[in-house]
Amino acid sequence: MKLLEDLPGVGPATAEKLREAGFTTIEAVAVASPGELVAAAEVGEATAAKIIAAAREAADIGGFETGDQVLERRKLVGKITTGSRNFDELLGGGMETQAIVELYGEFGSGKTQVAHQLAVNVQLPPELGGLNGSAIIIDTENTFRPERISQMVMGLRAIDDREWRPEDFLKNIHVARAYNSNHQILLAESAMELAESLRETEHPVRLLIVDSVTAHFRAEYVGRGTLADRQQKLNKHLHDLMRFADLNNALILVTNQVMAKPDTFFGDPTKPVGGHVLGHTATFRVYLRKSKGDKRIARLVDSPSMPDGEAVFSVTMEGLRD
Template sequence: MTRWRRCRADMRSVCVVLRMGDPELTLSMSMTRVEQQGPRLINCLEQAGINATDVNKLKDAGMHTVDAVAMATKKQLIAIKGISEVKAEKMLKAAREMVNVGFTTAAEVLQSRKDLITLTTGSTALDELLKGGFETGSITELFGEFRTGKTQLCHQLCVTCQLPVDRGGGEGKALYIDTEGTFRPQRLVAIAERYGLDGESVLDNVAFARAYNSEHQMQLLIQASAMMAESRATALFRTDYSGRGELASRQQELAKFLRALTRMADEFGVAVVITNQMTANPDSGMFAKDPLQPIGGNIMAHASCTRLRLKKARGENRVMKVIDSPILPEAEAMYAITEQGITDEVN
């Protein structure tokens, strides 16, 4: 059985961890590797005097680690049925004593960042652009018009995340949430052949879910435990909340979803990749520099650590441009979409 691992270099990083039945079972598969440096299982709260019944209530609400409780607010805990204000305060106190949520030194932050790994895109040019590939421990947003390679990159990551670390992978698994019905497992088999991987084994290491509405998408996210290749994150929110009159409600739900993604990336140190669509800017004039804008507005922009725009080029070639990043300079690189996945540009 392929082991589930946290996305840290010293743990051979997971690509994605998903909930398969009992979430406690999923996380405990790598407990011997995680207990020293990875997130603590939520059952540890019982050692601090939190009764098992209340711990199970936290699990039902999607909190499976002590880190998740430590990062929560009292208001969020009280919103869970059966958790009073007194219990919430006790839980927060216990969790924050176990997990360091206070100040640390810049030197310690630098050292922890050195432990993060990157996942190869399949293209040498893109890996150079991204300084190794998609970064773990943060959210990367891919946005662009149709046929620019967003879905193909997600398929690519489902395979490359299973590669050894020295080949640009994470020796892990992938979780793929699809909101538009574009997931094609046969693409994974073709990409796997390129890397000399067994197609059947690769498929077994990818957990797939089809989300049918924004509420269902949120529930699927609650089941997840580590890295995600998230397809079309905003599509269902745009469908469920049509019209500018409902913009506030749509953005509120989107913000809630993105906060959950951010916590997941931070809690487990995993790579979260979101694809986003482009839409016409209703407020732009006829002489606007770019009449198209990514869906989600400022909420999506602020939630993403790295924003990458994909554009069409000649033939099967495409362009990736760094729009926003705390570490990458604004630059672009060419790549191609081929039968074997994402590669360097073709002539």
């Protein structure tokens, strides 16, 4: 059972209404309350309850795992190098799978550069800090540049004298432009299918990038009245991403802008967009800022297992370096 239409009591018209209201997957319906479905799909309370029950059964949203199951899953956690030893150490040895890493910072702080580098490095063999994986990129700002990937691949030659070829790397990066927030949500769902189809191949998907995760939401939901709606959609999107991370043993790398907070007189006058929803879902939050020349400073904020701290790295033509 994959489509909303497969649920008993959901015809094409109801499915359409559900999708328009943001209930785009069976999982989303499964965790909805009857009241929400009544409002979204104009069905009766009893029908709503029946639909939710069927969705719960179909979605296998499980719920509980035993501690040893969690431990088994955690054993599979892999780490991807950033290309900078300093940055890797800050994160406890690289960026890990089964986690969401949020990079936030001002325009030009290097978020997209880090994302490009990870899309290259995830493909490296383990002895060079990769996972032999492939990457999916949901590009909301039209900043993916294959030419930049090529530069970074050529840059690998200085690290290991194999004949690295850009075309081999570009083949394992699957990119889609997202034109608005609903499209972005749908692409995250298609990413799940793509990852499933690559799961048994030589290069399973180990990295999903959403660059930027908040830009569309920020642009489309303006004003206080729509804030709750925005947070609800963003929250659902982030939970889709977390599920992707768990099911595929993948790293989710999302970028986020900072907004100026004009009412802040002390400290850093910037705050990540997305508020608390993103704050509580991201497993690692990294604040990037520019320093002298090509230097960048990464600050680890709110990590579950690593102390807060800072690392300096460089963005060079060859890619991220110390």
